[in-house]
Structure formats: structure tokens, C-alpha cells
Amino acid sequence: MSGSRRFEKRVALVTGAASGIGKATALKLAGEGAAVAVVDRDAEGAEATRKEIDGLGARGFATVCDVSRSAEVAAAASAVERELGPVDVLANVAGIGDPAGFDRIEEIDDAGWDRILAVNLSGPFYWCRALLPGMAERGRGAVVNVSSLAGRWKSANAGVSYSSSKAGLLGLTRHLAVAYGRRGVRVNAICPGGVDTPMIRSAAALERSAEAEAALRERLDAYRYFMPIQRLSTPEEQAAAVAFLASEDASYINGVSLDTNGGLYVA
Secondary structure, three states, X not given: OOOOOOOOOOEEEEEOOOOXXXXXXXXXXXXXXXXXXXXXXXXXXXXXXXXXXXXXXXXXXXXXXXXXXXXXXXXXXXHHHHHHOOXXXXXEOOOOOOOOOOOOHHHOOHHHHHHHHHHHHHHHHHHHHHHHHHHHHHOOEEEEEEOOHHHXXXXXXXXXXXXXXXXXXXXXXXXXXXXXXXXXXXXXXXXXXXXXXXXXXXXXXXXXXHHXXXXXXXXXXXXHHXXXXXXXXXXXXHHHHXXXXXXXXXXXXXXXXXXXXXXXXXX
């Protein structure tokens, strides 16, 4: 953790905070002085992150929530604000991968399509709907949405529903940035590429047909070959980008989709 205290006397809420980028973000913000609400559907993982926040000398609060369910989001938002106070920073990190389909749209059923969009796009919308009005009323706040390289181009290891959900999240980011910037709330996004998280490791471990497995390996090998920085990112590197955009160091940055993918996508 850095010695910076950019989030002193601030309350942050991080979804998907039981592991991966979400956990790294929760610890990063706590290490810089924030009280942090740890939100995840994994109760044990959320509580483990909260305990690590306690170890940093910060205040943490863990709550279980399926971000794809609007009623659960509304209830969790109320619980967090009762426990920690009004939320200043929202990091929408929770997301799920889509190992099915790849380039074959006929392999994606309605339930799979709906689930990916419900978590990756509707979830951030529900959280923004729950918290942005309060931020705007107070005249300050920052939202950082975790999109993906897939939202800027396409995914190397997931299907069209994943890419569509992450592209939609960038549209949500831009619209809210314009709508709420004049009210003191900044909304930005990061677009990671390959990150060494449980999601990417689990995708690599799924049982597939020999043909599908060979296609996946070919995609991942090409992905690594073309990366200017030829390694996966760490969750902590992504968390640093989230913290920057959420901080006053980025006070004039609004509506940005920051590419945090090692130069694989250059715009």
C-alpha cells in the first residue's frame, strides 16, 4: 500500500470484492483511508476481505448481494449507508465470464445471454441508480465501472454476450458522466485485458471438447503474443487505476474509458 491518504473520511463501496480486482480495489481504497463496504454474493469471501481491511486499520463492512437482483442491491445500499454513512466512491467490479459460444452465436441460449447481461450490465445500473442521486444531492462522488478490452474490441476467451455486456457498460458510463458531471459526480471506466484473477483461471480450467479447447489455447497464445507488455496484469495494477479515477487526482477526468490492458488495444 502507498503512503497516500486520498480517501480519508470517504466511504467507498466495491462490488465483487471477495476476490480478484474487486478485492484488490477494496484493500487499495482502505489502505488510503476509506471506510469500505465489501459487496459480494460470496459471504465467506466478503468477510475475509473485510477482515483484511480491519488489519489495515480501516473500517470495513461486508454484505452479501447478487448484483443482478435490483431488490438485493437496494437493500444492500441501505444497509451500507446505515453502517458506514453516505457513499462517496462506487466501484462496480462484479462480473462473470462467458466461456460459451465464442464466435458461434447459435451456441448461446437465452438464459446464458440474460445472466451475463444481468450481472455485467444491469448490476452496475442498479448500483448507480441506488447511489448516484445521493451523490448528486451532496454535490460530490465518483463512480468507476470495470468494463473490459472486450467492450472496446472483443474478448479473447469469452463469447458475444460478454463483449456485449462490457460494451454496454461503456455506454452507461458515458451517459451518466454527461448527465451527472454538472452535479459534481464523475463517472469513468477502466478496460482491463488479461488479468490474473479467479475468473480467467476458472475459464481456462473448464472442460471442453478437444476442438473448443484447441481454439481457446490458440486465442490465448495469440493474445499473449500480441501484448506489448507480455504478461497478464495483476489485480493490484487494475485497482491502482480504479483508485486514481476515483480520487481527486482525477478531478477533471469524466466519461473516460481508460485502457488498462498493457497496450494490446491502442486508441
